Amino acid sequence: MVFKWLYQITMKDIAEIIKAAGESEIASKRQFIDLLPILEHDWTEDINSQIRSVGLNPDAVVVCALSEGSDYWRGLAIKWLQSGYPLSERLADTLESLGNSVIGTQEDRDVALKLAAEWQKGND
Numbered sequence: 001m002v003f004k005w006l007y008q009i010t011m012k013d014i015a016e017i018i019k020a021a022g023e024s025e026i027a028s029k030r031q032f033i034d035l036l037p038i039l040e041h042d043w044t045e046d047i048n049s050q051i052r053s054v055g056l057n058p059d060a061v062v063v064c065a066l067s068e069g070s071d072y073w074r075g076l077a078i079k080w081l082q083s084g085y086p087l088s089e090r091l092a093d094t095l096e097s098l099g100n101s102v103i104g105t106q107e108d109r110d111v112a113l114k115l116a117a118e119w120q121k122g123n124d
Helices: 011-023 028-040 045-053 058-067 071-082 089-099 106-122
Strands: none
Touching: 028 045, 028 058, 028 071, 045 058, 058 071, 058 089, 071 089, 071 106, 089 106
């Protein structure tokens, strides 16, 4: 795969990355690592639809960024969550784990705990 998207990714590039990840036979985690550059775009339902169109779960991309990614990817995933990406129980659990860990920035951990608590409050 050409890594031009590391510097400047377009919506066309997103579609190509998603298609390649959906068609590849690489390990599951690797699929989602390849999709992390999508987080560099503002979250939209269209991006979710594109990811789902190849049989992948967008939550897995966000979980991968929160748990396996660098501070950069983690911060972008949190930005998606703050901008309206729908939280699920899996994401709330991942956010709570992040918030109670020592990985990531203090700001990201604080936001993660806040988002997890808000989700929990709304789902009790």
